[in-house]
Every structure is written in C-alpha cells, then in structure tokens.
Amino acid sequence: MQRHDQGTYEYLRHHKRFPHLWCAGCGIGIVMGSIVRSVQNLELNQDDVAIISGIGCTGRMPVYMDFNTMHTTHGRALAFATGLKLARPEMEIIVVMGDGDALAIGGNHFIHAARRNIDLTAVIVNNNIYGMTGGQSSPTTPLDARSATAPYGHIEPPFPITDLAMAAGAPFVARSTVYHVTELDKLMEQAVRKKGFAVLEAVSYCHTTFGRANDLKSPVAMMRLLKDKSIPLQAAARLEEGPDPDQIVRGVFRDDDRPEYTELYDKVIEKAHGTLPPRKRKVRRGWV
Amino acid sequence: MNEQRGLLTGEHFMLGDHAAAEGALLAGCRFFAGYPITPATEIAERMSVRLPQVGGVYIQMEDELASMNAILGASWAGIKSMTATSGPGFSLMMENLGLGIMLETPCVLINVQRGGPSTGLPTLVGQQDMMQARWGSHGDYEIIALAPTSPQELFDLTIRAFNLAEKFRTPVLVMGDAEVGHMTEKVVIPSPDEVEIVHRPEVRKGDVEPDLFRVFRDGTGGNGYVSPMVAVGQGYRIHVTGLTHDERGYPGMNARTQDWNVHRLINKIRAHRDEIIQTEEQDLEDAEVVVVSYGISARTSLWPIELARREGIKVGYLRLITVWPFPDERIRELAKGIRAFVVPELNMGQIIREVERCAAGQALVLGANRPGGDILEPEQVLNVIRQAAGRPVEAVGSRSHEPVETLEE
Numbered sequence: 102m103q104r105h106d107q108g109t110y111e112y113l114r115h116h117k118r119f120p121h122l123w124c125a126g127c128g129i130g131i132v133m134g135s136i137v138r139s140v141q142n143l144e145l146n147q148d149d150v151a152i153i154s155g156i157g158c159t160g161r162m163p164v165y166m167d168f169n170t171m172h173t174t175h176g177r178a179l180a181f182a183t184g185l186k187l188a189r190p191e192m193e194i195i196v197v198m199g200d201g202d203a204l205a206i207g208g209n210h211f212i213h214a215a216r217r218n219i220d221l222t223a224v225i226v227n228n229n230i231y232g233m234t235g236g237q238s239s240p241t242t243p244l245d246a247r248s249a250t251a252p253y254g255h256i257e258p259p260f261p262i263t264d265l266a267m268a269a270g271a272p273f274v275a276r277s278t279v280y281h282v283t284e285l286d287k288l289m290e291q292a293v294r295k296k297g298f299a300v301l302e303a304v305s306y307c308h309t310t311f312g313r314a315n316d317l318k319s320p321v322a323m324m325r326l327l328k329d330k331s332i333p334l335q336a337a338a339r340l341e342e343g344p345d346p347d348q349i350v351r352g353v354f355r356d357d358d359r360p361e362y363t364e365l366y367d368k369v370i371e372k373a374h375g376t377l378p379p380r381k382r383k384v385r386r387g388w389v
Numbered sequence: 390m391n392e393q394r395g396l397l398t399g400e401h402f403m404l405g406d407h408a409a410a411e412g413a414l415l416a417g418c419r420f421f422a423g424y425p426i427t428p429a430t431e432i433a434e435r436m437s438v439r440l441p442q443v444g445g446v447y448i449q450m451e452d453e454l455a456s457m458n459a460i461l462g463a464s465w466a467g468i469k470s471m472t473a474t475s476g477p478g479f480s481l482m483m484e485n486l487g488l489g490i491m492l493e494t495p496c497v498l499i500n501v502q503r504g505g506p507s508t509g510l511p512t513l514v515g516q517q518d519m520m521q522a523r524w525g526s527h528g529d530y531e532i533i534a535l536a537p538t539s540p541q542e543l544f545d546l547t548i549r550a551f552n553l554a555e556k557f558r559t560p561v562l563v564m565g566d567a568e569v570g571h572m573t574e575k576v577v578i579p580s581p582d583e584v585e586i587v588h589r590p591e592v593r594k595g596d597v598e599p600d601l602f603r604v605f606r607d608g609t610g611g612n613g614y615v616s617p618m619v620a621v622g623q624g625y626r627i628h629v630t631g632l633t634h635d636e637r638g639y640p641g642m643n644a645r646t647q648d649w650n651v652h653r654l655i656n657k658i659r660a661h662r663d664e665i666i667q668t669e670e671q672d673l674e675d676a677e678v679v680v681v682s683y684g685i686s687a688r689t690s691l692w693p694i695e696l697a698r699r700e701g702i703k704v705g706y707l708r709l710i711t712v713w714p715f716p717d718e719r720i721r722e723l724a725k726g727i728r729a730f731v732v733p734e735l736n737m738g739q740i741i742r743e744v745e746r747c748a749a750g751q752a753l754v755l756g757a758n759r760p761g762g763d764i765l766e767p768e769q770v771l772n773v774i775r776q777a778a779g780r781p782v783e784a785v786g787s788r789s790h791e792p793v794e795t796l797e798e
Contacts, residue, residue, distance in 0.1 A: 149622055151621050151622075164639065169627065170626075171462075173488060174488050177458040180451075180458035180459050183455070184448075184458065184464075188467070192622055210455055366441075370444060
C-alpha cells in the first residue's frame with residue numbers, strides 16, 4: 102500500500118498556520134487529507150487548484166492548505182466559486198462547506214450550482230450540527246436528536262443531501278464517511294476529476310457538541326457509529342425493505358454526463374461573435 | 390462599431406441603463422453577474438448581449454447575494470467585474486459588499502434607485518439608499534459612491550467607478566436612479582484610446598518571491614495607494630479571508646490585527662479624498678444661498694435656481710458628483726460665507742445630515758424633500774430657496790398628506 106503522509110505535508114501551510122483550531126479528534130482533518138491526496142494522485146499543479154470555503158469549522162479548512170485559498174461569507178462559497186470558475190475555466194476549484202453552510206444559508210446557491218452544472222467540486226462535511234457556534238440544530242440534525250437549540254429533541258426532518266443534489270441536477274453525487282478513508286479518497290478523486298458539478302458528502306461528526314448532547318462524548322464512539330451504521334450502496338440495494346432511515350448509505354449515487362456550464366458559455370460567445378472565429382477561451386484567459 | 394474590440398463609438402440616442410453597460414465595457418469590464426430587478430434590469434439585459442461579443446461572460450445568478458459574490462470571484466481571477474441592482478437587491482448585496490471591502494477587491498456595483506422601503510415603488514424614482522450606500526454593510530469602512538445625473542454621466546461615471554475601484558482596490562458604487570436609468574438621451578462614446586483606463590496594480594508569475602509577497606501590504610510593487618492584486622493561478626497561492634487578517638491575508642483574532650486591518654481599509658480612501666471627490670460648482674463666489682444636491686435632484690434643481698435668481702436671490706449650485714467620501718472641507722468653507730444651504734433630495738433627509746454636520750451651525754440648512762415616486766417640483770425647491778434667503782414664501786398647491794384611499798394606477 103502506498104503511503105502519502107510525507108507528500109501530504111508539502112501541500113499544507115505547516116510553517117505558517119498550524120496548529121489548527123479544530124478539536125482533537127475532529128473528522129474535518131480527515132476530509133482535508135483526502136482532498137490533498139486526491140490533488141496529489143491526480144498530479145494537479147498546486148498553483149492551478151483553488152479551495153473556496155464559507156463559514157464554520159469546515160470554512161477554516163482552506164487556510165491550512167497550500168493552494169489558492171479563499172475564505173468567503175457564510176453560505177456563499179459556491180457563488181464566489183462560480184464567478185472564479187467562469188473567469189478562469191482552467192482552474193480546478195474545490196468548494197468545501199459544512200452542512201449548515203451548504204444547505205441552510207447556502208441552500209439556494211447549492212441547488213442552483215447543481216442545476217447549472219458548473220464544473221466545481223462541492224465537498225460537504227456533514228457533522229449534523231453547527232459546531233463552531235456551539236452545537237445548534239442544522240439542516241441535517243436527525244429527528245429527535247438533542248442540540249443546543251433543540252434541548253427537548255429535534256422536531257425537523259433532516260435534508261437528504263444526495264437526494265437533494267440529484268433532484269437539483271448534479272451529474273456526480275457520492276457519499277462516504279471519515280471512517281472509510283480509503284473509500285473517501287477514491288470518491289474524492291472521482292469528484293475532483295468529474296467535469297461538471299460534483300457533490301461529495303463526507304459524513305463526519307462533532308463529538309464536542311453533538312456528541313455531548315447525545316451520549317456520544319468521544320470521537321471513538323462517534324467513529325464506531327459511522328462504522329456500524331453505514332452500509333455500501335450495493336448492499337443497501339440488496340435489502341428487500343431498503344436501508345433504515347438512520348443508516349448511512351455509502352457509494353456513488355449518480356455519475357453521468359450532461360453539458361457543463363463554462364463549455365456551454367463558450368458556445369454562447371461563438372454565437373455572439375457571429376462570423377468571427379471562435380477564440381473565446383484565449384480571449385478570456387489572456388484578458389488580464 | 391469598433392469591429393476589433395466590439396466596442397461602440399460615436400454619438401448615440403441611448404437609454405441610461407444601456408449607457409452604464411457601454412461604459413463598463415469600455416472600462417474593460419468582462420464579467421457581469423446579476424439578478425433581474427426594476428429599474429436596473431436593462432443593464433443586465435444589455436450585458437447579456439454585449440459581453441459575449443467582446444469575449445466576456447454574463448451570468449444570471451439565483452439572487453443578489455450570489456451576484457455580489459460571483460463578481461468578487463471573477464475579480465480575483467483578474468477580470469474586471471460588475472453587478473447592477475436596485476433597492477431590495479442592494480440590501481441583499483450589503484453582506485458581500487462588506488466581503489469585497491474586506492478582501493480589497495476591485496468591482497463596481499450600480500444601484501438604479503427606486504422608491505422604498507421594502508418593495509416600495511419598483512418603477513418609480515427614489516434616492517433613499519444614499520445612507521445605505523455609506524453605512525449599509527456592517528463594520529467600519531470607507532466607501533466610494535458616485536451619483537450620475539444623465540445617461541451620459543451613467544456612461545462616464547461607470548468608467549470612473551472602474552478606474553477608482555482598480556486604483557484603490559475596493560468596490561465602488563454608482564448611485565443612479567430610475568429617472569436617469571430610464572431616460573433616453575444623447576450619449577457620446579469616445580474611442581477607447583481617448584479614455585483613461587486604469588488597471589489594478591498586479592503581480593504576475595515570477596515578479597516576486599511568492600513567500601515574500603504580501604497581498605495586503607503597501608509598497609510591495611503597488612501603485613502608491615494599495616498593494617498589488619494577484620490573480621489566482623499566478624503561482625502565489627495566496628489566502629484571503631473575510632476574517633480580520635494580517636498583511637499576508639491570514640486571520641488574526643486580536644485587537645492589534647483588527648486595528649491594523651480597519652485603519653488600512655479606511656486610510657487608503659481618506660488619504661486620497663482630494664483625488665476621489667468631484668463636484669460641479671456654479672456661482673458660489675457671491676452666493677447667499679447654496680443648493681447642494683446630486684443625481685436627478687441636482688438636475689431638477691437647475692430650473693428653480695434660475696427662477697430664484699430672476700427674483701434677485703444670489704443662489705449658488707454645488708453638485709456632488711462624488712457623494713462618498715463627502716466633501717467636508719468644501720461645505721465647511723462655504724458655510725462661513727453664506728446664509729443658508731438648501732439640500733433637495735428624493736428622500737426624507739439623508740445627505741442633508743452631512744451638510745448639517747459640516748455647516749456646524751455656521752449656516753442655516755434647509756431640505757427640499759419628497760420620498761420618491763416623482764421628481765421634486767420646481768415650486769417646492771424654489772420656496773425653500775426663498776425661505777433660505779429670508780424672502781416670503783408663496784403659497785403653492787402643496788401636496789396633500791391625507792391618506793390616499795384609492796391609487797390611481
């Protein structure tokens with residue numbers, strides 16, 4: 102088995118930004134490692150990769166990574182990335198968001214980015230809670246779970262992220278967990294490589310807030326839950342009754358092709374030029 | 390049509406909103422993100438036609454929050470970018486106008502103002518966002534806002550807005566209104582080589598040792614105002630954040646970094662007020678009353694000023710082409726020698742507060758106000774000028790403030 106840790110080191114801002122601010126045992130670092138390994142395995146140039154984030158614990162991820170990194174406002178990372186991608190279609194842009202960031206305050210941007218099918222990789226680190234602000238309910242907090250703002254149990258159903266992404270039109274939709282690192286790496290690579298809007302839900306946890314409120318105080322207990330409660334897509338498909346609602350189904354839910362936005366816009370430019378030869382990409386890149 | 394670059398030149402009979410779009414194109418804008426809203430939609434429509442013709446990109450976003458963010462993203466890709474909106478959209482853009490200020494991102498935001506609050510009067514004029522333009526996003530910052538008074542000025546000031554945005558690495562506001570935006574008038578478009586176009590100071594691949602580059606430090610290859618921008622993909626692998634940050638762009642959650650960061654944002658504008666502030670002045674030398682106005686209200690003040698002069702009142706005229714930063718010194722200076730200021734505006738008293746602040750009791754300050762829906766009537770402004778000059782006020786059919794039961798729409 103190939104080991105990557107020494108190589109990974111080079112992709113982080115070790116001498117500048119560490120130690121990181123996440124709690125010991127947090128799963129976000131595993132997702133960050135997975136992103137770095139995917140960039141490494143795909144042999145992408147660091148200068149050509151941009152990591153864009155919104156706000157929250159996951160929002161802090163880019164500052165530790167040695168790429169072009171931009172920490173924008175709460176929920177707006179996809180909108181910012183859309184502008185960046187249209188202006189520089191050759192960049193590899195990975196947008197990292199938490200569940201609250203992507204689906205509550207940024208929910209509208211999320212479904213529209215999926216509908217447009219713009220070539221971005223959207224990684225949603227789903228820890229089922231607002232971690233940074235101290236454990237309030239999020240759009241993926243499970244029914245009946247307790248949180249800082251649902252002390253009597255949560256009465257709202259959670260968003261099924263992969264269903265939402267597929268309904269909105271994302272051509273690549275996958276899910277894994279921070280326990281299944283090898284699988285997460287594989288799906289991350291697929292998502293980054295995908296031409297089009299690729300959604301990867303990385304199921305994580307927050308032992309500090311969600312765990313404390315729900316009798317799962319240690320990262321080990323939460324990791325064990327990811328292990329025990331998850332089921333591969335193929336295995337789930339074989340179940341007569343289907344998976345339980347609280348089971349985490351892992352795998353690639355959709356991987357198909359449809360026209361990508363920046364490529365479609367190239368055609369708009371060709372049309373607008375009329376008789377002029379199509380030379381848009383050169384124009385756009387050489388604009389600066 | 391300039392075939393080579395797809396830019397217009399010469400004289401045109403043109404809608405104000407379209408003139409703004411053409412000004413942006415001439416200034417080098419190659420990215421527009423927006424959301425439909427009356428009375429600014431024609432800017433977006435024009436851009437959707439024109440941008441692909443010059444190799445640029447137009448995108449309609451899902452809302453104004455997204456539009457403002459998308460233009461910031463494009464700007465960090467090294468492309469001049471713009472959005473346009475009106476009151477309700479302007480409110481939504483405030484969040485990420487703040488991000489643009491914090492990231493020191495050049496871009497232009499045009500607000501074709503309509504009557505508010507809330508949905509208000511979508512199709513009718515207002516100038517009620519002038520203070521929101523100054524203070525609308527949270528936190529301490531300085532802003533640049535220009536106020537056009539004609540389609541020609543929507544063209545000219547949009548170019549100037551881009552130049553200021555690029556020079557000072559900051560979002561710049563063009564505060565138009567429904568009258569100017571929906572007015573069709575002669576617009577003269579010069580050829581591109583006759584227009585001064587400013588480009589941001591920029592660092593490219595190989596210019597500076599990446600580890601030594603500071604994206605927020607003066608004097609590392611900047612233009613004397615701000616540090617240079619670097620587009621993503623140029624090998625510098627910068628970090629930018631809406632958090633309080635140091636000169637490398639890294640967050641610093643402490644009072645010292647906050648002090649440095651906020652002073653930097655404020656001082657880069659304050660130190661260059663003289664260069665940014667533009668006014669148009671007439672007959673101020675011996676004036677007893679000075680009319681201070683901007684945008685469409687400045688234009689509609691010209692006739693009552695003429696009428697007042699015929700009555701023998703010495704009226705001066707000061708038009709704020711730049712509204713923010715406010716010309717404090719000029720108003721302070723004038724206040725010493727005149728009897729009164731008159732401030733006509735299509736709101737219930739916004740810029741008048743600035744005039745009062747600068748006059749500091751040395752001259753009387755009177756407003757001529759109406760909350761939009763229509764331009765100011767000459768009689769109303771004339772009467773306030775008379776009052777300011779200490780002359781008797783003639784009774785004119787004053788507008789009823791009785792509740793209106795049925796709107797005559």
